[in-house]
Amino acid sequence: MSDVPTNPSPSLGASTPLEPPSSRLSLRPVETADRAALASLLNQPALRRRSFMPDLNELHPLDWSTRRRTFTAALDETLIGAVELIRDDDEPDAWELSMGLDCAGGVGGRCVSAVLFYAFRHLGAREVWFWVPRNNVAMARIAARFSFLKSHAVHHTLGPPADVYELTQDRWQATHHEAEAHYLSEPIELRDVHSRWLGEASGFSSDA
Numbered sequence: 298m299s300d301v302p303t304n305p306s307p308s309l310g311a312s313t314p315l316e317p318p319s320s321r322l323s324l325r326p327v328e329t330a331d332r333a334a335l336a337s338l339l340n341q342p343a344l345r346r347r348s349f350m351p352d353l354n355e356l357h358p359l360d361w362s363t364r365r366r367t368f369t370a371a372l373d374e375t376l377i378g379a380v381e382l383i384r385d386d387d388e389p390d391a392w393e394l395s396m397g398l399d400c401a402g403g404v405g406g407r408c409v410s411a412v413l414f415y416a417f418r419h420l421g422a423r424e425v426w427f428w429v430p431r432n433n434v435a436m437a438r439i440a441a442r443f444s445f446l447k448s449h450a451v452h453h454t455l456g457p458p459a460d461v462y463e464l465t466q467d468r469w470q471a472t473h474h475e476a477e478a479h480y481l482s483e484p485i486e487l488r489d490v491h492s493r494w495l496g497e498a499s500g501f502s503s504d505a
Contacts, residue, residue, distance in 0.1 A: 322404060323486040324368040324380060324411050326361045331369045335359055335379050339397045361490070366415075368487075370398060370408060380408045382416055382425070390423040392416050406439050406480035407496070411487040413443065413473065414501045417466050419489070426463040440464075442479060444472040474500065 327335070336357045359367045359379060366382045378398035385391040394412060398405055416422040428451055429436045437460075440447075445462035452458050478498045485496040493504045 320372040321486065322407055322483070323371050323488070324408060325371070325486075325488040326490055327359050327367040327369045327379065331376060332359050334376050335369065338376065338378060338399055341399065366420075366489075368408075368412065370400075370404075372400060372404075377404070380412050382412055382420070382422075388424075390421065392420065392422050392425050394425050394427040396427075402435070403480075403483075405435065406442070407483065407485045409439050409443065410473075410477050410480045411485050411494075411496050411501075413464070413469060414477075414494070414496065415487060415489070417469050418501075419492075422466060424463055424465050425469075426461060428459045428461045430457045430459050432457060442472075442476045444468045444476075477501075 336359065339357050357379070358365060359381075361367060364384045368380045369376060370378045370380055377400040378396070380398075381393075381395040383393040383395060385393065394409070394416075396405065396408060396412075398408065413425060416425050426448070427436075431450075440462045443464060445464045446468075448461040448463045450458060450460055477496065477500055481496050481498045487494045487496060487501070494501045495504055
């Protein structure tokens with residue numbers, strides 16, 4: 298993408314024009330056939346959290362394992378990015394949230410709703426955290442909606458100043474119903490290798 302989109306997405310990346318209201322949003326485990334398309338999409342300059350030297354791209358493992366859960370995000374059948382949970386090496390019950398979406402405003406909040414549900418209810422996470430460039434106002438709003446707390450600032454040599462946000466399971470339990478009612482006025486389908494859930498304004502229900 299040669300131009301920075303004019304419609305910022307509430308995600309860790311950026312966004313392009315608004316999606317039709319009837320588009321079906323889904324998250325599913327990454328497949329081998331997705332990898333090349335997702336890596337190309339995530340390497341678009343507007344979706345990066347860091348800046349790199351010319352012709353140098355960030356690595357995107359895009360894996361489904363005990364340490365990394367990469368969800369492929371799609372609107373209808375069109376891949377729009379990836380949403381990942383990455384287990385902390387030092388604290389196995391803490392997971393980092395990473396997301397890059399080339400899509401409309403509003404989609405990021407729906408994806409965050411789904412992966413937080415998955416992390417806390419399915420993976421038994423104690424905490425979920427993420428870092429984001431300080432100028433990403435949309436992601437800061439999502440953080441506030443879910444009662445993430447700003448932990449500390451980080452300064453990268455290859456990017457703008459960033460902030461780290463953290464959310465414990467207890468805080469999520471106390472706030473997620475209101476946040477989901479806000480973001481899931483349009484539903485999202487969430488799948489892993491064994492189960493399927495539908496996320497709506499009333500919350501997530503299993504369809505396994």
